[in-house]
Amino acid sequence: MFQHLFRKSRPLAWLAPTAFALQLLAGTSAVAAPAAETPRAGGTLTTIIQPEPVILTSALNSAAPTGFFSANVFDGLVEYDNNFKLKPALAERWDISKDSKTLTFHLRPNVKWHDGKPFTSADVKWTLENVWKKLHPRNQILFGKVTQVDTPDPLTVVLHFSEPSLAVLSSLNSNGAQVLPKHLYEGTDILNNPYNNKPVGTGPFVFKEWNKGNYIVLERNPNYWDKGKPYLDKIVFKVIPDASARAAALEKGEAQYAPFNPVPLKDAQRLAQLPSLKLETRGYDWISPWLFMDVNLDRPYFKDVRVRQALAHAIDLNALNKVVWFGFGKPAVSPVVSTLTQFFNPAVPKYAYDPAKAEQLLDAAGLKRNADGNRLKIQIDYLPYGDDYKRSAEYLKQAYKRVGIDVTVRTQDTPTYTKRVYGDRDFDLAVVWFAGFADPLVGVTRAYRADTVGKNIPWSNGSGYRGEEANKLIDEAQGSPSQAERVELFKRFQTVVQNDLPSVPLLELRFFTVQSSSLRDTVSGVDQIYASLKNAWFAQPPGATATVAGK
Incomplete structure (x- = not known):
C-alpha cells in the first residue's frame, strides 16, 4: 500500500504568465547537456547560499539553506529520479509487508562516515528514535506510528508501525530523513552537539571549513560509495546578502550556481539572455x-x-x-x-x-x-x-x-x-x-x-x-x-x-536557479534542490577561478 504514493504527481502544469517566464521555461530544456557528453572530473564550484544557514544538518533544522547545503554531506536511504520514482542510496533495497505495517531496509555494505567509522543499521535506529521522532519538525508525525525498530544485523533495519504510514517513503531522501552518526551524537545534547556545525556524513563531499558570514567549504570525498563520483573537487558556498551583489557575482563568473530565485526577479530576464548563464526551473517539483x-x-x-x-x-x-x-x-x-x-x-x-x-x-x-x-x-x-x-x-x-x-x-x-x-x-x-x-x-x-x-x-x-x-x-x-x-x-x-x-x-x-552555461547535470531528480551535486561537472573550467578569502 505504500506504493500508492509513487504514482507520479502531474508535473507543474502552470507557467508564469509573463512572456519572459514562458521563454525561461521553454529555454531550460533547450540548454540541457547533450547525451553524448562525458563528465569531466575536477574543478571548484562556487555557489551562493542565502541566507546563511543557522545550522548545517537538516536532521535538526528543515530550513531551505540548511537543506541545500547538507545534502552534499549526508546521503538519504533513498533518492528520487525525475519521475518521482525511488532509487537506492544508503538502502540498496526495501521490503514492505502485506499489511503495510513493517518496512525493512537492506543497507549498502562498506559505506563509511567521513571519519572512517562504518555506517550501520544502528545509526538509522538511533536517529529515528532520538531525532526523527523527537526533534524533526516534519518527522515527528511521519514516524510517530513507529513502535519498534529492529536491527537484526549491521545492514538491516526493520521498522514496525502500529498503523500504516503511507507517506513515509515520500520523505526518505537526504533532506526528509537525514541519518546522523550515532557514535558522535549518542549521549550528547543533540541540539547543541558541535557536529551540527562541522558535520560528519556519508555523502559525496566532506566538510572542511565554515567561516561564518563569508563561506563554507566542502571537498570531494575520495571514498564515496558511488564510485567515480563526485566529479567536482570542491564546492564553496558563498554568503552574499545583497541581491545586486549576487547578480554581479553570477554575471562575472565569480559564482556558477545559485538556487531559490537568487537575484531580483526583475534582473532574471537580463541574466537569462547572457550566453554565460542559464536559468533552470527543474529540481523543485x-x-x-x-x-x-x-x-x-x-x-x-x-x-x-x-x-x-x-x-x-x-x-x-x-x-x-x-x-x-x-x-x-x-x-x-x-x-x-x-x-x-x-x-x-x-x-x-x-x-x-x-x-x-x-x-x-x-x-x-x-x-x-x-x-x-x-x-x-x-x-x-x-x-x-x-x-x-x-x-x-x-x-x-x-x-x-x-x-x-x-x-x-x-x-x-x-x-x-x-x-x-x-x-x-x-x-x-x-x-x-x-x-x-x-x-x-x-x-x-x-x-x-x-x-x-x-x-x-x-x-x-x-x-x-x-x-x-x-x-x-x-x-x-x-x-x-x-x-x-x-x-x-x-x-x-x-x-x-x-x-x-x-x-x-x-x-x-515557482523557483528558479541561475547557473553557468558550462555546468552540466545539476538536475538528477525532482528533489534536486535538496539533493547533492555529486553528478555535476564543468564542460569547461569556470571563466573566473573560485577563490576563498585568505587562501
Whole structure:
C-alpha cells in the first residue's frame, strides 16, 4: 500500500504568465547537456547560499539553506529520479509487508562516515528514535506510528508501525530523513552537539571549513560509495546578502550556481539572455512550495474569524503575483498546491479580493475606524530570505492600509524570526513559505498540528491553531491504510482549515536557479534542490577561478 504514493504527481502544469517566464521555461530544456557528453572530473564550484544557514544538518533544522547545503554531506536511504520514482542510496533495497505495517531496509555494505567509522543499521535506529521522532519538525508525525525498530544485523533495519504510514517513503531522501552518526551524537545534547556545525556524513563531499558570514567549504570525498563520483573537487558556498551583489557575482563568473530565485526577479530576464548563464526551473517539483501568511491566533483581535476573513479579502493575490513576484507564482487556493492533483481540493472556501467586504467584516467584528482612520495597529514579520519576501510584506502593508489596518513591517535575521514566531509567539502576522512535498502529511499538516505550538520548532504551527476537527483529520489520515481514504480526509482537512483560516494562503511559488552555461547535470531528480551535486561537472573550467578569502 505504500506504493500508492509513487504514482507520479502531474508535473507543474502552470507557467508564469509573463512572456519572459514562458521563454525561461521553454529555454531550460533547450540548454540541457547533450547525451553524448562525458563528465569531466575536477574543478571548484562556487555557489551562493542565502541566507546563511543557522545550522548545517537538516536532521535538526528543515530550513531551505540548511537543506541545500547538507545534502552534499549526508546521503538519504533513498533518492528520487525525475519521475518521482525511488532509487537506492544508503538502502540498496526495501521490503514492505502485506499489511503495510513493517518496512525493512537492506543497507549498502562498506559505506563509511567521513571519519572512517562504518555506517550501520544502528545509526538509522538511533536517529529515528532520538531525532526523527523527537526533534524533526516534519518527522515527528511521519514516524510517530513507529513502535519498534529492529536491527537484526549491521545492514538491516526493520521498522514496525502500529498503523500504516503511507507517506513515509515520500520523505526518505537526504533532506526528509537525514541519518546522523550515532557514535558522535549518542549521549550528547543533540541540539547543541558541535557536529551540527562541522558535520560528519556519508555523502559525496566532506566538510572542511565554515567561516561564518563569508563561506563554507566542502571537498570531494575520495571514498564515496558511488564510485567515480563526485566529479567536482570542491564546492564553496558563498554568503552574499545583497541581491545586486549576487547578480554581479553570477554575471562575472565569480559564482556558477545559485538556487531559490537568487537575484531580483526583475534582473532574471537580463541574466537569462547572457550566453554565460542559464536559468533552470527543474529540481523543485518535490517540494511543492507555497507562500502564506500566519495569523497569530493568540492575539485577541485575531480570535474572531471575521477579522481573519477580512485579512484574506483585502489582498489582491493576482496583483501580488504580478507586482511582487513578476509572475513566478500562482494565486493559492489552499495550503495544498494545485499541482498535487491527487490531494488538492479546488472546492474549499475562497476569499476573493473585495476590500469593501473586508471593511464590512471588520465593522461587524467591532473593529471600527478611529478618528485617524485606523481600526488596528499591528506588525508584520517576513521570512528574511530576500527582497521578494520583504516586498510581499510591504505589499500587504499597503493592502491593509486601504481597509484601515496600520501595519509596521519588521525586519530581523533568521534566528530572531524563527524564535519570535515559533517560540516566543511575539508577532501579529508572519509571511513565510513552506515546502508541501509530495504528500500533505509530510509538509502541509505541520503548519496546523496543535502539539507543536510554542515549542520553538521552526517551520511548524506558527499561527497557534488548535483546531480539533482538523487535528482529528490529520491523525486519521496518518493511520489510514487506504490511499483513497487518505485523499478524502485531506480534502476535508483543507475545507476545515480554510473555514477556520488560521493562515492565509497567498501564492504557489515557482523557483528558479541561475547557473553557468558550462555546468552540466545539476538536475538528477525532482528533489534536486535538496539533493547533492555529486553528478555535476564543468564542460569547461569556470571563466573566473573560485577563490576563498585568505587562501
